[in-house]
Amino acid sequence: MSTTQTPDLDAIVIGAGFGGIYMLHKLRNDLGLSVRVFEKGGGVGGTWYWNKYPGAKSDTEGFVYRYSFDKELLREYDWTTRYLDQPDVLAYLEHVVERYDLARDIQLNTEVTDAIFDEETELWRVTTAGGETLTARFLVTALGLLSRSNIPDIPGRDSFAGRLVHTNAWPEDLDITGKRVGVIGTGSTGTQFIVAAAKMAEQLTVFQRTPQYCVPSGNGPMDPDEVARIKQNFDSIWDQVRSSTVAFGFEESTVEAMSVSESERQRVFQQAWDKGNGFRFMFGTFCDIATNPEANAAAAAFIRSKIAEIVKDPETARKLTPTDLYAKRPLCNEGYYETYNRDNVSLVSLKETPIEEIVPQGVRTSDGVVHELDVLVFATGFDAVDGNYRAMNLRGRDGRHINEHWTEGPTSYLGVTKAGFPNMFMILGPNGPFTNLPPSIEAQVEWISDLIDKATREGLTTVEPTADAEREWTETCAEIANMTLFPKADSWIFGANIPGKRHAVMFYLGGLGNYRRQLADVADGGYRGFQLRGERAQAVA
Numbered sequence: 001m002s003t004t005q006t007p008d009l010d011a012i013v014i015g016a017g018f019g020g021i022y023m024l025h026k027l028r029n030d031l032g033l034s035v036r037v038f039e040k041g042g043g044v045g046g047t048w049y050w051n052k053y054p055g056a057k058s059d060t061e062g063f064v065y066r067y068s069f070d071k072e073l074l075r076e077y078d079w080t081t082r083y084l085d086q087p088d089v090l091a092y093l094e095h096v097v098e099r100y101d102l103a104r105d106i107q108l109n110t111e112v113t114d115a116i117f118d119e120e121t122e123l124w125r126v127t128t129a130g131g132e133t134l135t136a137r138f139l140v141t142a143l144g145l146l147s148r149s150n151i152p153d154i155p156g157r158d159s160f161a162g163r164l165v166h167t168n169a170w171p172e173d174l175d176i177t178g179k180r181v182g183v184i185g186t187g188s189t190g191t192q193f194i195v196a197a198a199k200m201a202e203q204l205t206v207f208q209r210t211p212q213y214c215v216p217s218g219n220g221p222m223d224p225d226e227v228a229r230i231k232q233n234f235d236s237i238w239d240q241v242r243s244s245t246v247a248f249g250f251e252e253s254t255v256e257a258m259s260v261s262e263s264e265r266q267r268v269f270q271q272a273w274d275k276g277n278g279f280r281f282m283f284g285t286f287c288d289i290a291t292n293p294e295a296n297a298a299a300a301a302f303i304r305s306k307i308a309e310i311v312k313d314p315e316t317a318r319k320l321t322p323t324d325l326y327a328k329r330p331l332c333n334e335g336y337y338e339t340y341n342r343d344n345v346s347l348v349s350l351k352e353t354p355i356e357e358i359v360p361q362g363v364r365t366s367d368g369v370v371h372e373l374d375v376l377v378f379a380t381g382f383d384a385v386d387g388n389y390r391a392m393n394l395r396g397r398d399g400r401h402i403n404e405h406w407t408e409g410p411t412s413y414l415g416v417t418k419a420g421f422p423n424m425f426m427i428l429g430p431n432g433p434f435t436n437l438p439p440s441i442e443a444q445v446e447w448i449s450d451l452i453d454k455a456t457r458e459g460l461t462t463v464e465p466t467a468d469a470e471r472e473w474t475e476t477c478a479e480i481a482n483m484t485l486f487p488k489a490d491s492w493i494f495g496a497n498i499p500g501k502r503h504a505v506m507f508y509l510g511g512l513g514n515y516r517r518q519l520a521d522v523a524d525g526g527y528r529g530f531q532l533r534g535e536r537a538q539a540v541a
Helices: 019-030 072-077 086-098 188-197 225-233 234-243 262-275 278-284 293-310 313-321 387-391 436-458 465-482 512-524
Strands: 008-016 035-038 059-060 083-085 114-116 123-128 133-143 163-166 180-186 201-207 215-216 330-333 345-349 354-359 362-365 370-372 375-378 393-395 425-426 459-464 530-534
Touching: 008 114, 008 123, 019 035, 019 086, 019 133, 019 436, 059 188, 059 354, 059 530, 072 234, 083 086, 114 133, 123 278, 133 436, 163 362, 180 188, 180 362, 188 201, 188 330, 215 262, 215 278, 225 234, 234 436, 262 278, 262 293, 278 330, 278 530, 293 313, 313 345, 370 459, 425 436, 459 465
Parallel strands: 008 035, 008 133, 114 393, 133 425, 163 375, 180 201, 180 375, 201 345, 215 330
Antiparallel strands: 059 083, 114 123, 123 133, 354 362, 362 370, 459 530
């Protein structure tokens, strides 16, 4: 039985990236609710506020790396390059905040330490690192998929005499020009940094943990006429994006790789290589590269042949050449493999000569070589998806911490809600869609907003998924993942980059179109799988 208490706010949103910004707009401007956004950073932007390393950019083409909810905004806002650099994305998000007058309800430099559901009052009690406590009916976590830094515990780490940084917290005052720079990690962030840093550093030493399949991005300036043409077609472009699999703004292939001749396969791969984009190469060439081992092997062999063709030193080419499945998040860069032809770039394969320790002068590998450095960069990625949740004192019913619910790996219902956590909604929570993120964020924010609107209008006290619904969604996500090759590769998308972290399915791999249909079916079915408590409430099986 709840004890009536007037909350300080209708809703609290944690995080002011793409998700938190749009959530504030929907709840405050569209629904008229009282909302406060707490943001740990000194500015809005989330990932795009923190990730200021040289080379930081979106690897989604710029015309679909934006919001689609406001047609006027789409028509008015310009871009000048095929991909958006970090400052461009940040400026865009700052523009959106200004356009909708959102800043007055965003509290910056404010880290949330505790979010606890009070069963007596049926309110969320949220406490910040500064000691401020507020209550709200609804809690929305917009914590970001890729925001909690993964810093490996390497012996001697604290002894380094130079600058040691993580790409996710790049210091404003750090200029690597003319310096001896080392970088650990060659994922999406690492490859971007390597391409940019090679042009700035006196010497760049790449400590590669795993060779990567990387294709060209095809980045370059956008002709204003082409921008104008895209703007004229935005209605059809966004219809296609919302009904597609990966939401990257291209038509995905329906042709199986082995259904065509070898020469045709090579032509299609070459065409995609010349056009650029990692997701286009994996999903726009043939429909079964992520599911059929034979098709996957053909794509991998093509990329390997390009490495041999591009990299001049045979030994460097050998170290750069992956031998495993082409089944991680696909990468693209302008000139990644070409970078290793530069005289100031050297490659250390940590599979062959692991790091033994970090010493004051730099990094010592198992062959006894001390790689002398002025700057050591950890491009070692993130404790993705659930890392920020686990780091917070986040407690639902019976005072149970989120960690107690997630001992077997993170789970959710629909990627947006969690059994045992009433009136809490997650943007990009575990087992949400594996896509270009802004279109998925929009789908989730709009769905969450509709459910909060229903709860507010109908006087519902709590909205909460059932444990059965959550279990079924988890099983669905695992079933779809196991139809692909992705689980067979060690990858952050299953938590494999964090020592000791349980290997778990953390994404819905069924595509954005199918995901949107799932959301719509649940809503149209009276929010099937939810326990709705209150005036006109009932459990919907």
